[in-house]
Amino acid sequence: MNVLEDAARSLGLDQDEVLDFMKDFVEHTRGDIENLRLGLQGGDAAAVAEKGHSIKGAALNLYLSDIASAAAEIEKRGKQGNLGGVEALVTSLEQNVNELASRLTDQG
């Protein structure tokens, strides 16, 4: 899993430590995605932007670029107050997170 190796090297941490951080990230992000959907249902663009920003930052820190890009787009739409199409972005984000979760499971 190259992403694990790359992140561990850039962060100066053991791969096992980074693996634990990524699992931690997956767990929290699933909760964040639930909150994103709640924000969408309530039409709360600011909450959507804030949650998108939070996921983006954490994903960037773990060098998870696909997830960071999806979260950045959600943040951008939220800041613009334009929530159209955000549901699809959230679904895409969720798929990315699930894929990561599967790969982490394979890593042990």
Place this chain on the structure above:
Amino acid sequence: MESSESKILLAEDHPTSRKLLAAMLKRNYAVVAAASGTEALELAAEHKPDLVLLDIMMPGMDGFQALEKLRADIIGPTVPVIFLTAREDTESREKGLEAGAVDYITKPYDRQELAIKVKNHLALYEAQKKIEENNRIMAQEMEMASQLQRSLLPQEFPHSDRLNFSVVYKPSSRASGDFYDVVEVVPGRIGFVQVDVSGHGVRSAIIGAMFKMAFQSFAKEQISPAGVLAKINEEMVDLIPDMDFLTVFYGIVDAETLELTFCNAAHPRPFLQRNGDGQIVELAAGGTLIGAFPGVPFDEETVSLQPGDRILLYTDGVTESGKRNDKSTMYGEERLKRLFRERRGTEPGAVVETILRDLESFSGKDTFDDDVSLMLVTIE
């Protein structure tokens, strides 16, 4: 200083990012982590961090608000605060630096960037703390020197029906060892001394104190000003550093005969103003600097005084004071002499006060770079 002695507070709302950053730092530093701006304030007050890493966008109190409160109420202006920011967020980075952050670290965190920036800012902070501590110690020592200097000055003069002493003394903002004294050497003979110690600070104050101790001892042993200063010179020349010295004027007046015997050791020449014709004579006889050369001779001279005669002693802090907006033009002896002459009929206390006011007016300030000392001896 890069060691676990340095304490870092990090504030990051995302739990994974917070734990990740703490893991990157804790190998070299003690780390306390806050999940919000509010918690960051609480932990900063509790742990007194040496450096703060602050995420900008946090729910509730954001990084900018937290920084303002941290600076104002908790960590003061010098503890380095580094903002954590997304790479593309240039606007927040600029705003953060303007608000008082010293730097920023962009996400994703890079081990080397983080390590170097944290290490450098901690080193700067440590250096700044050392400078502040040194400044504090210096200020303390200067205050001690000022106290020592003040302690050299007499609380009162010995009573004499024939002699009146009026003094003004304005210590400079920097402590020194300059002082004056009036002593009854033996019954009926009043000695007066004015001393200017080279330099400023603790060293000069100690030299001034050394002189005073020697003077009080030797002045009682003999009534020759030149003899006293020669003995003090021999004592001090071995004790004080090569570059330090004193200028001294020491005179003794016999209250019965009104004879003044004096020795001037490279001090500005006092003005003796005769009561009759108002003529001013400069009292020059004496010798060289005290404490500079061993075995040098000191001469003395005796002059007869008359009631109404006045002697004005002054330090070079008076004559070498620079003019307002033109430091190269000094107050000078001629201006001092002219003013002294013009105030011939003036009450003694008012004479020295008038000179001081004129000096303040000339220099445009009421505190001086060097001690300003004036002593007027009036024969009653």
